Amino acid sequence: ILNVEQSPQSLHVQEGDSTNFTCSFPSSNFYALHWYRWETAKSPEALFVMTLNGDEKKKGRISATLNTKEGYSYLYIKGSQPEDSATYLCAFSGSSNTGKLIFGQGTTLQVKP
Amino acid sequence: GAVVSQHPSRVICKSGTSVKIECRSLDFQATTMFWYRQFPKQSLMLMATSNEGSKATYEQGVEKDKFLINHASLTLSTLTVTSAHPEDSSFYICSARELGEKLFFGSGTQLSVL
Numbered sequence: 750i751l752n753v754e755q756s757p758q759s760l761h762v763q764e765g766d767s768t769n770f771t772c773s774f775p776s777s778n779f780y781a782l783h784w785y786r787w788e789t790a791k792s793p794e795a796l797f798v799m800t801l802n803g804d805e806k807k808k809g810r811i812s813a814t815l816n817t818k819e820g821y822s823y824l825y826i827k828g829s830q831p832e833d834s835a836t837y838l839c840a841f842s843g844s845s846n847t848g849k850l851i852f853g854q855g856t857t858l859q860v861k862p
Numbered sequence: 863g864a865v866v867s868q869h870p871s872r873v874i875c876k877s878g879t880s881v882k883i884e885c886r887s888l889d890f891q892a893t894t895m896f897w898y899r900q901f902p903k904q905s906l907m908l909m910a911t912s913n914e915g916s917k918a919t920y921e922q923g924v925e926k927d928k929f930l931i932n933h934a935s936l937t938l939s940t941l942t943v944t945s946a947h948p949e950d951s952s953f954y955i956c957s958a959r960e961l962g963e964k965l966f967f968g969s970g971t972q973l974s975v976l
Contacts (some may be wrong), residue, residue, distance in 0.1 A: 852906040
């Protein structure tokens with residue numbers, strides 16, 4: 750059974766704090782690791798699709814790293830803002846690349862002004 | 863970015879009735895759509911893969927006769943929960959695959975079966 754774990758489950762930070770979350774996934778049969786940002790009552794929004802070991806991607810104040818050999822990815826948010834409050838999901842895609850994703854439970858971030 | 867529209871966003875129904883959920887890709891053609899389900903405090907779990915013009919592929923443990931999937935066009939897939947029971951109460955969400963690896967999600971449907 751393929752398992753994707755995210756930690757922490759929830760996080761409360763002050764505006765301006767930097768924060769990071771972890772996603773661990775199977776290190777075998779890896780094709781891609783996806784990060785999504787999901788606000789309540791909205792669609793999950795794709796942040797990154799990462800495929801290469803050692804990859805580092807950045808989008809504004811958000812960045813992510815990937816280690817496929819040990820099976821983990823970190824998502825970093827620099828200088829958190831209240832609008833960053835959301836649930837951040839990671840999802841693993843196996844080597845078949847069928848688009849079938851195995852999701853973690855998510856990390857819910859609350860940024861207090 | 864691409865937009866996927868899912869309706870309804872919330873439905874409450876009586877036990878034994880059937881409920882249809884629609885998933886539309888608004889500005890792109892999606893040959894493949896995916897249906898996920900999420901129970902409280904759990905991960906999104908893939909239910910089935912919907913391919914335009916062919917039968918859906920169901921994940922292990924998902925009853926194909928209970929969760930009917932139709933993907934009649936390149937922009938529309940429907941999930942019908944037949945003879946719904948309280949244990950089917952869940953959050954259902956679709957995604958559609960554009961060219962490349964990115965998937966675009968609908969906003970989900972909260973189903974409550976009384």
